[in-house]
Amino acid sequence: MRRPAFWALLVVLAGLAAAVGWHYFPRAFSIVSLDITMDRSAALAAARDIMQRDGRGPAGFRQAASFALDDDAQTFVELEGGGRDAFMRMLREGLYSAYTWRVRQFREAEANETLIRFTPDGKPYGFVERLKEDAPGAALDAAAARRIAEDGARARWGIDFAKFTPVETGQERRTGGRVDHTFTYERPSPTLNEGRYRLRLVVSGDRLTEVAHFVRIPEAFTRRYQNMRSANDAIGLGSAVSMMLLYVLGGIGVGLFLMLRRRWVIWRPAVAWGVVVGLMQALAAVNEWPLMWMSYDTALPRATFLTQQIAIVIATFLGFAVFFGLSFMAAETLTRRAFGSHPQLWRVWGRQPGSSVSILGRTAGGYLLVSAFFAYDVVLYLVATRAFGWWAPSEALLHPDVLAAHVPWFSAIANSFQAGFWEESLFRAVPLAGAALIGDRFGKRRLFLVLGFIVQAVIFGAGHAPYPTQPSYARPVELILPSIGFGLLYLYFGLLPGIILHFTFDVVWFALPIFVAKAPGIWIQQVMVVLVTLVPLWIVLSRRLQIGRWTELSSGDRNAAWQPPAAPERTESTAAIARHALSPRARTAWLAIGAISLIGCAYGTLASRDRGRLTISRTQAADIARHALEARGVTLGPQWRVLPVPDNGEGGPNEFVSDTAGEARRTELVGSYLPKQRWVVHVRTFEGDVAARAEEWEIAVRDTGEARILQHRLPEDRPGATLDENAARAAAVAALRDRTGLDLARGQAREISAKPSKLKARTDWVFTFVDVTVPALPKGEPRIEIHIAGDEAAGVGRFVHVPEDWERLQRAAVTRAVVLQIVSGLVFGGLFVTVAVLGVISWSRRRYAPRLFLIAAATILIVSVTSAVNEWPGIMAALQTALPLQLQVGGLIGLGLVGVVITASLAGLAIGALPVRLAGTGASNDNDVLRFGLVAGVFGAAVMMAANALRTPAWASAPWVDPLGTFVPFVEVALGPLAAFLMRMALVLSILVFVEVATAGWTRRRALGALVLALVGFLGAGAPVGLHVAPWVAGGAVTAAGLLLLYFSLLRADLTMTPMAIGTMMAIAELARGAQRPFPGALAGSAVAAALVLVLGWWWTHALRRARATVSATVAAEVTP
Incomplete structure (x- = not known):
């Protein structure tokens, strides 16, 4: 390599390779040649001109712009719509501009916004203006709205309607009385095999609010x-x-x-x-x-x-x-x-x-x-x-x-x-x-x-x-x-x-x-x-x-020259930690606090609100669903899988109804327009043609055994009837009467929207009605949505319509909760990884308890794998029928095993290092540790109950029915808290040891220790539930104060009582949850779980004490001259 000839040859070869790459690059890769004559500033300026010309909103808008590709359209055209040549022809002939400038005009806290599109060479290519849901507007008929749509699209957006044929017409009446009309057109020729070039126009009241070109991609291709x-x-x-x-x-x-x-x-x-x-x-x-x-x-x-x-x-x-x-x-x-x-x-x-x-x-x-x-x-x-x-x-x-x-x-x-x-x-x-x-x-x-x-x-x-x-x-x-x-x-x-x-x-x-x-x-x-x-x-x-x-x-700069440094001599730590002993008065006080806390836990458990029950088992729900389908004339072959999933009913807009109409009114609507605990049974197949596998039934099974088919999803290319609007409306009205008992002719319901969908071999419709027999809500409406697939009433669903303003508030609250979850994840995840890394370092220095690592990691691994196997029915219900079953199962097993192994290893590494870190901290006798560990756990459980009562409103109190979706619910309940106990013990005890050492037994840097404990306690309360922050802050303050009090006046007397305290807290929580008896066997499973987690707390308390004593004796022997 040192010869000039070698480098000269390498340079020549590099130049030849560059020439080859440059020459053949356009032939090897399909390069789209675009005439992009409009730049970003021009796009922003052109959009401002259109906004001013058409009087679009919002006022005082800000702008953002992006040059984007319709990836879905490109993929479809290149793979099944004619190939690369068809994609290039589509761009060249202007059939559809897959590349567009998109300019957004928006304003904070304003629902009204406008998105304007331009072709790469700067021609206006459509727009969408979103009006507020309750914005005023006219209620025109379809013919008048179509005239406005076509006149506006022709005059201002250059649409040549001679190239298009109408295929869909829909309308929706908004809450403010405005009627929005949607008109969809299609090019008869050319086509993209099964794909179609389409145009959508929307008239909101008497105002054109959308002109959008798009390619309709068949569902079969997507799958x-x-x-x-x-x-x-x-x-x-x-x-x-x-x-x-x-x-x-x-x-x-x-x-x-x-x-x-x-x-x-x-x-x-x-x-x-x-x-x-x-x-x-x-x-x-x-x-x-x-x-x-x-x-x-x-x-x-x-x-x-x-x-x-x-x-x-x-x-x-x-x-x-x-x-x-x-x-x-x-x-x-x-x-x-x-x-x-x-x-x-x-x-x-x-x-x-x-x-x-x-x-x-x-x-x-x-x-x-x-x-x-x-x-x-x-x-x-x-x-x-x-x-x-x-x-x-x-x-x-x-x-x-x-x-x-x-x-x-x-x-x-x-x-x-x-x-x-x-x-x-x-x-x-x-x-x-x-x-x-x-x-x-x-x-x-x-x-x-x-x-x-x-x-x-x-x-x-x-x-x-x-x-x-x-x-x-x-x-x-x-x-x-x-x-x-x-x-x-x-x-x-x-x-x-x-x-x-x-x-x-x-x-x-x-x-x-x-x-x-x-x-x-x-x-x-x-x-x-x-x-x-x-x-x-x-x-x-x-x-x-x-x-x-x-x-x-030089040889000294090569790896072979590097030698590890000599091992440092071990010396006894000079940092003295003040020992905290419980005084007789403190003992008496804490025993009294423990008794009061136990009474509080019992009262909280017995006085808690009834959250409902689900007494039907998974196999019973599957059988009821099969019978419901048989009653509809559907016979399931062996390829079909019946997959029941328990639903606790928390998915509806409970908070909205509770906040706007009151908790009593919300309770009245539960089971009709708000979901109640039930089984949702999915009937799917993972075999056969991937497009045909889109067919699926969804059946709701209530605790009474009543079954209701929520939805029958059909593949888009399944042949069916093509009903006009009047015929489709008649089918929807009949389904409304048969499935809900509401008669449109007698004024018991009011139609507010009819939306068609023209498919390859049929036309589907979605009709939405308002139930006027239900007393009016202060805000929102009880609605019924009916899906007509061809001439089949494929789905009937009830829901409460949430106004846009309130829904926007909820989105903001969800985002705020996500931010807090990110912060919480950073704090606890970072601490978890940190203590695990410190465990590796401690082990490498042979100041470690490998036996505890193996026991902890093996326990988490075994419990997690057992739980995962038991939860397989719920996992199966979440798989996609568009993907090969074997690949999904293999991927889940692979990722699951990796995740479990990493989690078990991190927790085990942290736990194995605890005996060394506990050496030198306060020590009490065995009886005191167990006694006051129980007291600390009961107090902690009472604090958590109080915090949960503060931060959890009535509408968010759903029954605990998830274990019903497993093979053996009893096993799921019994094993549920075991892995969580070990991970909490590893993290909480590591944090407490850090505070104990950093504050030298609470004698210095107390502000730092208090800040760490308060932050951990506050974030440990979880994210806010719903729109209101004050209850969450109050709950977090209670948990933070409780943790500070526990550490300062009790736990630091001997930190090895922490496992017993955590075990007791979790045992009481399990018993409180099981006492609700949300499903058969819940209380028995919770009792076993409580016993197991108590035994774990007791065992780990003794194990850490023995290991700490061994470490202390070893260190003392090593530093003795």
Whole structure:
């Protein structure tokens, strides 16, 4: 490699490869040539002109713009609508503009908004104005509304109605009296095989509010495409599971653990680079914020929306920083141990190594190989698409949205750097270095390296399978040779050249839109891409200038020269922790508090409101549903699956009715227009033609045994009648009378909407009626919706219509709860991972209790797997009939096992470290620990009951019927709290130990300790329920105060009473839940669950005390001179 001839040849080959790639690129990939003459500023200006011309709302609007592709239409046309040629012809002839500028005019807290579309060359292409639901307007008949629609569309939007035929006409009467009409037109010719070019016009009152072009995509294609894509997703899922098991658990978990024990880990640079890459990903998300206003929900205050986005960015940064840091740590550590000839990664850009010819060669080689990999991709797709029929979506090289970012060049660099650095570390270095080390252990290094090569190539390629390409194995096959190339680079030269090559290769693809764009100042973005991409080369050249000559990489800069530091001597900790002993007065007080709390728990359980019961079993519900179908003349064959799911009834707008009409009125409507606890039985099939599998029945089975068919869903291409509006209305009125007892002719109901859907071989209708026999609500209406499929009354459903204003308030409340859940997840998830990592470090230093780790992890694993098997009926009911059953089952099992193993490992790691951390904290005798652990648990249970009573309104008190959906409900109830107990114990006890040590037994830094406990207690109360925040704040304050009081005056006397306290709390909660007797066997199952969790609390209290005593004795012996 040091010969000039070699580098000259490499440069020539790189140039030839670049020429090949450049020449054949348009032939290998289907490139869409677009005449984009309208830029973003022009789109915004044109939209403002139309807003002023037509008087569209809202007033005082803000604007956001995006250049978008209708991906669904493109995929359909290219796969089943005529192919790529048909897609190109569609764009060329203006049959449908799949690429459009979309300009949104919106205003915070305003439902009225307008979206205007333009073609790439700037022609107006339609709009949608959303009016407020109760905005005033005329109530025209269909003929008058059609005249307004066609006149407006023809005059202002250039619609030539000679090319269209009317196919659908629908109308809906709004709550304010306005009638909205929808007219749908279709091009008779040309067509897209089963697809159709359509046009939709909407007249709201006497105002044209929508002109929309679209392609009607057959349901059969959508389901076939989902089925086809499932193979891609399954391959990708297999890669993810393999990555988690082999690379994360094996490489990062076990690998780093073993290296820590040998003091081989250099963690600071890895953590720093993890923070850098994670921060770049977070900043890349912030960089795209100008586009996020296209999805802004105006029901949210801007502050709430921004807070949500900031919370997501922070969560992204923290998660990526930790995961990337651990990946880099494992990759560098294992490489340093396995390949002594490689340069030390964290020193390659140092003053001396950075000026070496070896580092220069690795850097230049990485750049020069980019064109070879690019040419390989081009030639492969050129051959595969023409000879083997491979498909990838057509692409437009110019993406104007790239220029919408604050700093367009940054996103391309950030995403490429993350892919290059992280993927080469985790997907290349970890498996190959791990394979080399395992091979050394067994004396077969070459064999294990070959196996490692195969594994890394398969997993890396399969990880890219979910890209939208066909066949499903296209990307895995494509990436076999690149994976081998990257692997050889790593084996011979280390991580640096592979990272540079991967990073630069991705920059070439991600930055293409920047280099084909034409805009003022775009050259600055292009120059920045080049300059930042070449940063590794600039660093090497700067080192050369510093030294003044090219140097040789010294042996001291290679991995073989690095030796772990000597083990530090163990010394007894000098930080003294004040011991807290319970005084006689405190003992008496806490015993009294415990007695009062027990009475309070009993009263709370007995006085709690009746939430209802569901006494029918799963098999009984299935039988009742079968009989209901038989009564309709439906005979189920063996291919049909009857899948009952318990429904506790909380899904309806209970809060709306309770807030606006009162709790008594809400209770009256439960079971009629508000859902009541029941079984929802799904009858589906996973066999046969994927389009035909769309057929499904949905039957509601009440506790009385009454069955009602809610819906019969038919495949869109199933032949049926084509009724006109009058005939369809007659069918709907008959169904209304037969299914609900309401007679439209006698004035018991009022029609408010009729909406048709013209399908391939039939016409479906949806009619909506208001039940006027029910006393009027202050807001909202009791409505009935009837689906007519052909001439069959396929569905009848009752519901309470929620006004738009209230529904917007609810969306804002849900978003607020999501933000709080993100914050809570960050806090508790971060703490959980932190204590687990500290457990690994403690274990590596041999200050650990491996037996407790194994017991805790095995318990969680066994209980979780048992529960998952028992919950299989509910899992089956959630599967999609459009996807292959076997792939879905395999994916769920794989992901489930990985999730359970990781969760069990994290909890076990945290628990195994507790005895060491508990050493030096307060200690009491066994009797006191058990006695006051019970007292603490009863008090905690009373606090939680009080908090729940404050934060949970009556409308949210649904019965606990979920266990009925399992094979054996008793087992589900009995085992339910066991895994949760261990995870809570691991987290809560770790937090309490941290506070105890940080405050030195509550003698210093009390404010910090109080803040931590208050935050944990407050967030532990959960997210707000519904619109009102005050009850949630009150409930959180109660739990925070309760935790502070417990720790300060009781638990810190001996933290080993915590497991007993948690077990007691959970036992009382289980008994309280079972005492409601929501289903047969609930109380017995809860009693067994309470007994088991109490036994667990008792056992773990004693186990931690014994382990703590052992650790204390061992430490004392080690430090004794």
